[in-house]
Amino acid sequence: MGMTITEKIITAHTDRENVKPGEIVECKIDLALANDITAPLSIETFEKSGATRVFDPAKIALVPDHFAPNKDIHSAIQCQMMREFAYKHNLELYFEIGRMGIEHALLPEQGLVLPGDVVIGADSHTCTYGALGAFSTGVGSTDLAAAWITGRIWFKVPGSLKFVYSGKLKPWVSGKDLILYTIGQIGVDGARYCAMEF
Incomplete structure (x- = not known):
């Protein structure tokens, strides 16, 4: 593998x-x-x-x-x-x-x-x-x-978490918004001792 x-x-x-x-x-x-x-x-x-x-x-x-x-x-x-x-x-x-x-x-x-x-x-x-x-x-x-x-x-x-995004960001939406959304989805400890890979 x-x-x-x-x-x-x-x-x-x-x-x-x-x-x-x-x-x-x-x-x-x-x-x-x-x-x-x-x-x-x-x-x-x-x-x-x-x-x-x-x-x-x-x-x-x-x-x-x-x-x-x-x-x-x-x-x-x-x-x-x-x-x-x-x-x-x-x-x-x-x-x-x-x-x-x-x-x-x-x-x-x-x-x-x-x-x-x-x-x-x-x-x-x-x-x-x-x-x-x-x-x-x-x-x-x-x-x-x-x-x-x-x-x-x-x-x-560390284990790895793979994140795949699709589509296009709307005007005035930035990468920071995307990562804050992601953290909101997995929780503040959702990637504990893991590498987040995009």
Whole structure:
């Protein structure tokens, strides 16, 4: 039986010939993302591990987009922690103020997310990159720290839900309306641990 695009992307990032939904696999990652809320916990976990370097300074993106400009001392400390980690490890994808934007718009605009990539991020909206043909998912800050060290992460291969639409949208009806309608049909948890493929 053939594989879905999600299964093909995951397989291409493993040492296996194929994967099946429900299997636990270890994948190589193309990009690991954190922001000024989630990065500090990942940095603390990284440092507690005893690791001295990241797996690839070109594959870790840090974007201070939630509390920049800083609203208080605590948020300034979180951004400072990111900045110091980025400089210490020569991260190529640290987006300082003046060079930044909303993380999930910024990375595609910079050409950093491509079809076929595996992207993880300590942010629940990381799955947005599926719209670009990548496999992407949110992870916890601890898993992100481990990926910074190894360049790999484990996944339970998700099942896939196929959606087929026909007809033509009426004027002023957009793709957002279509996806909101779809979510309304399946419910907010209707695709839990599944990849939605169109």
